[in-house]
Amino acid sequence: MGKNILNDLSLKMGRRNFLKLASLGAGVGATSMFASTNTLREATNDEIKNPFPGSKKVKTICSICSAGCGIVAEVHNGVWVRQDVAQDHPISEGSHCCKGIDQIDLVKSKQRVKFPLKKVAGKWQRISWEKAISEISEKMLKLREENGPDVAMFLGSAKFNLQQAFYFRKFAAMWGTNNIDHVARI
Ligand code: SF4
Structure with missing residues (x-):
């Protein structure tokens, strides 16, 4: 279909309806392509109920900051596949911040x-x-x-626990400067 015909059609139908039709067409095209190459099939009821049979739920903590909120990591064949909030964690008590909720993607990121x-x-x-x-x-x-030693500024991390912060402070003192702070201040 030529570009002008598409423009005429979109003007006649109104942009909104035209976009709906276009996305439906693309969806049908993509599905037919997968179906014809046998790469797509409907999930079975068992797969819908339990997509990762035999997976293990491992209690762990979010490592993005030192609060250490509780996470339940679902592991399937050695791969972390799903994440849930640890409801019974004594510190986070079943909650996350917006960073922690995405911990799984941070771990699996190709940019890591x-x-x-x-x-x-x-x-x-x-x-x-x-x-x-x-x-x-x-x-x-x-x-x-x-x-001279004041050429450097040492910025602590939100990931530091108490002991790591202690060593970081000692390191700055050994270096010879008082230029030390927490990264959150900037
Ligand atoms: S969920 Fe948020 S507050 Fe909790 S440890 Fe992770 S980053 Fe820190």
């Missing part, structure tokens, strides 16, 4: 960084933890040598 990366000539390259730590510390020490 799982190892150190270094940008070399515009491209990210995987490097070892040893190399990352030694390169970063060399650069930090050079900066301190050239500009």
Whole structure:
């Protein structure tokens, strides 16, 4: 169908109805395509009732901040497939914030960084933890040598628990600066 004919049709039908018809057409087209290649079928009643047979429910906590709200992670064949609120958790008492409710997608995200990366000539390259730590510390020490310890600002994380915050504070003191705060302040 030519572009002008589509425009005429959409003007005659009104844009809203035309869009409805177009989306229905696309849906039918897509379904027919899947059906003809046997890649789509109706779910059985058992699959609707229980899409992950044999899955395990594991109690865990949200790791986005140190509140540590309770989460129930459903695990199927080693893959985290669904998330629910832990109703009986002593701290969160059956609730989440909007970040925690999406913890499963954070864990499964393709954009999740799982190892150190270094940008070399515009491209990210995987490097070892040893190399990352030694390169970063060399650069930090050079900066301190050239500009003094107040060249750095240490920002704590909402992920820190009490003990981690203690060590972070000690690290800033060892470095020689009082430039330390919580990231939430910015
Ligand atoms: S990010 Fe939200 S859900 Fe996760 S621990 Fe913190 S307050 Fe709880």
